[in-house]
Structure formats: structure tokens, C-alpha cells
Amino acid sequence: MIQDPFKPAARVAGQRQDVWSIVNEAAQASPVQPIVNMGQGFFGYNPPEFVLDAARDALSKVECNQYSPTKGRPRLKKAIADAYSPFFGRTIDPEKEVTITTGANEGMLSAFMGFLEQGDEVIVFEPFFDQYISNIEMPGGKVVYVPLHPPKDGATKTTSAGEWSLDLKALESAITDRTRMIVLNSPHNPIGKVFSKDELQAIGDLCVKHNIIILSDEVYDRLYYVPFTRMATLSPEVAKLTLTVGSGGKNFYATGWRVGWLIGPEHLIKYVSAAHTRICYSSVSPLQEATAVAFEQADAHGFWDESKKEMKAKVDRFTEVFRELDLPYSDPEGGYFVLVNLAKVKLPEDYDFPPHVASRPRDFKLCWFCIKELGVAAIPPTEFFTDKNAHIVEDWLRFAVCKDDEVLDRAKERLRGLKNYIQ
Template identity: 75%
Template sequence: MSADPFKPAQRVAGARADVWTIVNEAAAASPVQPIINMGQGFFGYNPPPFVIEAAKGCLDRVECNQYSPTKGRPRLKKAIADSYAPFYNHELDGEKNVTITTGANEGMLSAFMGFLEPGDEAIIFEPFFDQYTSNIEMPGGKVVYVPMIPPSRGATEKTSASEWKIDMEKFKAAITPKTRMIVLNSPHNPIGKIFSRDELEEIGEVCVKHNLIILSDEVYDKLYYTPEKFVRIANLSEEMWKRTLVVGSGGKIFYATGWRVGWLIGPEHLIKYVAGAHTRICYSSVSPLQEATAIGLEEAEKYNFYEESRKEMKAKMDRFNEVWDELGLPYSDPDGGYFVLVNLAKVKLPEDYDYPSYVSSRPRDFQLMWFLIMEIGVAAIPPTEFFTLENEHLVKDWLRFAVCKNDDVLETAKERLRKLKQYIV
């Protein structure tokens, strides 16, 4: 008898319910409505007017409504090269050093498709953006996990995101003859950590020693709050430039996550294979929004957009985190991005609370998430979703909140979260 033609591929069969589905279904069922969704990192407001106007104008142009070149529209590639040239020690050529992808996520998939053969290994650091795993496994790669360790006093006092550290000994021990790539994320989601120059140099030395490709996910690179300039691993040396692919996102920069305009920057000998894989995955990306993103990059400095964006997001972060200071709940103060991790070990959940089985069987942060949605009316993300089973104990008392929302939404969330006071011991 022939095999069941309806049997799903192993890569999707038997997967447990993902966190996004659980959160959204819980939010819809909550008796507290409307839910304040601080879970997913989508913006609660529109892109800046000059970017919106650019998009509207591009829709009226015939050429912007047809296929773009597979590597991306020339204007966008040039705009990226020109915009990022001041931040690199290496000359950037839009035609040689940039390729456009359908969002940063498809860009990362293209990078893995371009370089991983079945059985090759790629190292990612926990916590990790959950798409890394599937993107590595799709071309037959094997994911190897190395934990980042939270500060030991994170359950009792406010700490800095910079205090989360890679276990370097475990990193070195994880490398085998099959290791081909590592994935680095800075500013980091969900921690908000920005890796220091010293940390990047230590990671870079290991990569040079073992001849590894670095996929540097820098989609939050415009949102950093440290007094020092954001350090890019590709800039550490000529050797690092030769082995680094940098991931960027127009959606993250311009508050337009639904546009799905991403890119990779790197040396030509790497970029050409990413572009080749992208061509086979989706051929080309959305033309009018590519052109609008190009105009946004060209005009951003005229409006002092990047500086204003940083100030605005930092103000939202500080405004929202006031509620944790009021409640005496410690959090990890981020150096960049728009997520904050809060430790809720002091919150005592009712012992007889009724959770669905797919929540009660998961770590405590899932139960915290469910309780906040159902009783408080605020949605957050449990970060054990971004850890392996072996290491999820490290964050079982934390939740991730996204602050990229309107100020009135943040104030409503704070007012609701104050109800947690009765559960704090």
C-alpha cells in the first residue's frame, strides 16, 4: 500500500500549539475586553507621514506595480547603501553588497538556504527569535543551542539587559566540524541587550578560528538607548566583514511591520548566494513598498527621524516601566528595541485557578500569561517559548511586553496591571 498522501511533513507534524495562537485565542476569550495587546511586536500607530505619502505616490506609478528585480529595486539598494555607509568601515555598493527580501525573516531563510546543506549545524543563542529554528531546519540544517544566562538577582531587583551573558564555554564546546553558521541578535529580542565591543570581539575570535559565517540580526539597530554608538560585528575587522551577513528591516525602522520589506548587507561573495536562494523562494518582493522604503531612507535624516524615533521609544519604555517600579516587580531594563522582560516571581497565582491543559502543562510563564489575559486584560508573551526544554527554567517567571503602542494604551495597560498588587507576596 502506498504511503498516506495526506501525511504532513515531519517539520510541521506534531508541533505543539505555538505561543501566538495561544495568546490570540486567549485574548479573544477573555472576559476583560478590549484586551491590551502588549504581546506581539506590532506597532499601535502608523508610519511617519513622509513614508505614508511615499507609499501612496508609489501606487500611482506603473513600474512600481510590476515585478521588481529579484535582488531588489535599484533605488532601494542604493538608499540602503547610502544610509548605512556612515556606519560601516567598508565601502557599500548597493548592487554588490545589498539584496532585498520579503521581510527580514525571509531574508534569514534565504541566508540559511544559501549556505546550509543537510546535516550542517548552526548555533543560536537562547532566548532566540522562534523563526530561527524553522529557518535553519527547512534546508536540512541542525540547530545547536547555547544559553544566555540572566543576572542572578533578576528576581529580586531591577537589572540591565547588558547583564545577560552568553555562556562562552558552552559556545566553544558546541562547535563541531559540522558547524557552518552562528546567529547573533543585537539589539536583542526579547532581552533588549546590545552586545558590547568586548563581547563581539570574543564571539568574533571564535568564528574566525573555526571559519564560521555570522548572520547578524540587527533589525532593531535604529532603536538603541546607550550613550555609546551601536557596535556592529561586521565592523570589527576586515576578517569579520568577509564572514558577516547583516539583516535589516524597513518594517521595524518605519513602524510598518506589515510591509515585509527586509534586506541583507554583506560582502559580494556571500550576498550573491543569499540573492540566489531568495529568487527561488519568492522571486521578488513587493514593488511599491520597496520604492516607498527607499524614499523613507532617503528622507529620514531631513526629518531627524532616527533620533526622534529613539527618543519616542525610550520615553514609551520609561513611561510603561513606571508601573513595575510602583509594584516592586523587577525588570530587565533594555538597552535597545521595544521589548521589556519583567520578572513576576513575586506574583502568587491562585492555586485552584483553572487553566486549559495546553497551558497547565507548560512552564509557569504560560500560566502567568493566561492569568494576565483573563483577569487583568493585558497580553504578554511567555519567553520560555524562546528557550529549549533544557533551559526554559531560566525564564519561567518572566514575561515579555512590547511598548510600541500609543501612550493612552500604555496608560490603560498600567492601570490594569496595578491590579496585580493584590497577588504580590
């Protein structure tokens, strides 16, 4: 039998329609226009002027328009080492402990490619950033899921995102002799939880006990509203196992720049760098240079404190409407996502959902309804859970507040329309 040359690989074939295309499809067809997009986590405004100036200046330099070293431009590696050394409580070696990647996502793919063999297991907490899963499976890894659980009264009153809890016994029972890595995300997308020092220490102790690499996704590390602990700072033993992931796009409001990095001990970073070299060789030169300048100048502009203050104000501004409607939400401790519980919203029984939405959990129906009837797009968080555990969040929606205040106000005005459906 002749094999079909156009048959796609299993890793990309047979996947059900993804949440992003469903939301975009609904938005385009909605009778309420223009759509207020509170779905995807991209910023609705530009980076500050000093960051844009750095990008403009970099484009005028010959060397910034050519290949960068595969491990990253020396200026950016040094800027990251200088910026993070005070947080880590030691001097980070920019040449041996930092590698630059094409966004945090490619950096994580490089970490998985650098360490996973066929059948190796990676523990991921639910809900998860959806890219983790394909990134683990492409090199042959197997994902092992451990869910986070919402507060018991999260459906009836507003609670802190920090109250979402991890069952440590369930985590330890998920560890086998094939467990190679654990993925941690703090501040967490989509929950907004900042893992406490005690929680991180318990996770770190398990990883030290079983010799498991920790991939600590800290891309929202400059947006925290409660004390924030970095996994790699817990102890020398934990640090030896930890790769810390960062994102220039998240830090400087420029998600399209695709500048990320990993910080970690040389015995781990060198294999991430080796995989990155084979995946994309090197990352965008002028935007690496601009990110370096942004780090160098951020403190002088008071940028870090201001960005945190502004984002917390956006969270508070947006969630006013849910306090008005008496809809409980998970008050984020970090990042720019808000999970809102819509169990009180009763959808019309005869509402005509298309089959690909009708077959999905209730949050997809809530999402579709809000887009079509109110003109507000959000993201259904069951997309970030396995089917087995999707019930945990089927009454919730995720909203991204990293938008201009006028957009937040427009969304609030439209969401007041939910009062007609609240019981």
C-alpha cells in the first residue's frame, strides 16, 4: 500500500477546534460590533516611549539587523543578569546561566527538547497554559496532570486567587520513576494565584527528593500584588534543579516582540541553549537590543512600580461590574487575568448554539453567549483543563484586563446586560 504523502503527523492531526478560533469566529459573526476583546492576553496599548525609542534606535544599527549569537546578544544577557541578580541573592553569570529565546514559549519548548526522551513524564498543574501540552508531547513526553482546586465557596462569594489549592499528596502520588520535570507557573495564568513560599518549598522538596527538574514559568514576575517568591531562591538544592522562564513581551507590553529567556545553572542551561540553536538558531536581533536597553533604563523611569500599580488599578476598575452584579470572582494576586464565576447566569434554554459549542462544557456556551448577545469576548477556562477535570471551572470565564481604561469601561457597560439573566 502506498502511504498518503499528505497525511499529517499525529501531533497536529485530529485536534478539535481550538478555543482561539472558536472565539474569533463568534466575534466576527456577532451582531454587536465592535467586539470588546477581553479574551487573549495581549496588551491594548504600546510599550512606554523609552522602550519604543530603544527599538527605533536598534533598527538603525547595522549589527542589530544581522544574526545575533545563538545564545543571545551579550548586552541583553548582561542586562537580565544585572536585573535578576538582586532577586536571586547572588550574581548570575550572563554567559553561563542565561539564554535568550524567541519568546518564553520557544524557551520552554527548548527546555523540553533539551531533556525529554520518548515516554518521559512531565507533571503539569491544571489549569495550564495550553502551549505546555504540545511542547511536551512533540519530543515524546507524556503529560501527567494534577489539578488545582478552587475555594469551596468560590461560586458564592469573591475569594482570593491564592485560595486555589494544590493537593500535595496527589502531587506526590503522580511522581513515578519516569517523572523528569514539573512545570510551575507563578503568578499563574489563568488563575492569578501567586504560590506562597510554603507551597513552593513543599513542591521544591519533592523535586529535590526525586531529582526532578523544575521549569518555573515566571513570565508575569513583575506583576504581583502580594509577596512573590521565586522558586530558584528557596535553597541551593532547589536552585540546581530550576530553570526560570521570563518574557520581555510580558514585562514591557510588547507580546509581539517574542523575546524570552531562561535563567538557570550551567548544567541545565547549556542543553536548553543547544535545543534552541536547532529550533530557530537565533532570536530577533533589534528587539533583543531594545529589550536590553529597556531593562537598563526601567528603574530610572520608575517603570516597574508604575506598571504594577497601573495593572492592579485596571483589575480593580474592571471588577467593579461584578461587584455590582453580585457575581463572584477570583481576585488575582498577580498577572492580568480575572476569573469570574457565572453560575448565577441562566442561559436561555432554547438558545441556538452551534454543534461545536453545544458539545463543549458550559463555559464555552457562556463565552459564545457573551460574544453574541453582549459583544464582549472572554476565554472559557475548561480549555486549560483535561476533560476529566473540566467540571472544576465550567461556570467560570477568564477576562484579560491589560486594555485601555476606555475599553474596560465599555466592557463593563455591556456586561451589565447580564443582570437580565441572573437568578
